[in-house]
Amino acid sequence: MTRKNDLIPSFPVTRLRRTRMKPFSRAMTQEHHLTAADFIWPIFVTEGNNLAEAIEGMDGVKRFSLDQLAEQTKKALALGIPAMAIFPRIDPSLKDEDGTNALAADNLVCRAIAAIKAASPNMGVVVDIALDPFTTHGHDGLIRHGEVDNDATLEVLRAQALNYAAAGADIVAPSDMMDGRVGAIRGALDANGHSDVMIMSYAAKYASTLYAPFRQAVSANALTELDDKSSYQMNPANSDEAMREIALDIREGADFIMIKPGMPYLDIIRRTSDEFNIPVFAYQVSGEYQMINSLMKTLPEPKQKALVMEMLLAFKRAGCTGILTYFACDIAEWLNRS
Numbered sequence: 001m002t003r004k005n006d007l008i009p010s011f012p013v014t015r016l017r018r019t020r021m022k023p024f025s026r027a028m029t030q031e032h033h034l035t036a037a038d039f040i041w042p043i044f045v046t047e048g049n050n051l052a053e054a055i056e057g058m059d060g061v062k063r064f065s066l067d068q069l070a071e072q073t074k075k076a077l078a079l080g081i082p083a084m085a086i087f088p089r090i091d092p093s094l095k096d097e098d099g100t101n102a103l104a105a106d107n108l109v110c111r112a113i114a115a116i117k118a119a120s121p122n123m124g125v126v127v128d129i130a131l132d133p134f135t136t137h138g139h140d141g142l143i144r145h146g147e148v149d150n151d152a153t154l155e156v157l158r159a160q161a162l163n164y165a166a167a168g169a170d171i172v173a174p175s176d177m178m179d180g181r182v183g184a185i186r187g188a189l190d191a192n193g194h195s196d197v198m199i200m201s202y203a204a205k206y207a208s209t210l211y212a213p214f215r216q217a218v219s220a221n222a223l224t225e226l227d228d229k230s231s232y233q234m235n236p237a238n239s240d241e242a243m244r245e246i247a248l249d250i251r252e253g254a255d256f257i258m259i260k261p262g263m264p265y266l267d268i269i270r271r272t273s274d275e276f277n278i279p280v281f282a283y284q285v286s287g288e289y290q291m292i293n294s295l296m297k298t299l300p301e302p303k304q305k306a307l308v309m310e311m312l313l314a315f316k317r318a319g320c321t322g323i324l325t326y327f328a329c330d331i332a333e334w335l336n337r338s
């Protein structure tokens, strides 16, 4: 079999440096591009007034009180960012074993959705479906008999999705990794007049140490009893299993598939975009953000920009439709300026 590359005449007829010599021909031959529309901006919210708190372990990322959201939403919209993803720091006094505050119609997430939509109905709002910000133990589901109980959790996730849909969320993003959650949530939404609400499934979410700074940011309590989330999040050693997760979620009605974390799982993104016809998103998580950030601090400004661009272009090359990244606003600003 003749492969495409066998048809290339050899050096000196072929000189790949020819097209790299000048900026114009480098621009002409660029295969992948980043635009502001590629990004979803994850934003941390908290109770209180007039707050833009620094987050330990995520340099440069802020946690905002709701009165700040109008300004942040307008800024992101002006930069061309299509959607924001809300992550709440729930007051510890509102947390309990079963995460019941997740179902309260006036909880922090519902009010954040309303604040963003009030600032601009054109900003897409993505919300996480999982119980971890609301539970005292920090797990994503209900604990029964010492285990995270899959089927009992599904009922709560359905109610949580309905709560956020009623508050005006455009996209619900189940990040809990329970079996059957996408179908359960799709069924609940459709039966309650929310058939237009989209589902972005964290389909292949790995049990990753790279979530550590995030857990501090939302002050998820130390995961003591069960130690970690390996009984529901995926084993980082597996890739075929991710394809089964994704196939199931597509069959259950997912509109988008997410792979998380991002950079160490580029192979999973590539396999997904080769094997399925569905928009694929990567979540460049808090630990990745911080790793890049610590190198950034040692570099002059133009190199900082080049570093972040290089890291994000990798996702486009691997086949991503879009990326959730804490760098969303910085990159969009750079892109708009250049």
Ligand code: PBG
Binding pocket: 128, 130, 132, 140, 175, 176, 210, 211, 212, 213, 214, 215, 284, 285, 286, 287
């Ligand atoms: C909650 C959730 C997590 C993240 C997003 N949603 C943490 C976890 O599963 O423990 C992590 C995001 C990040 O690290 O930036 N289910």
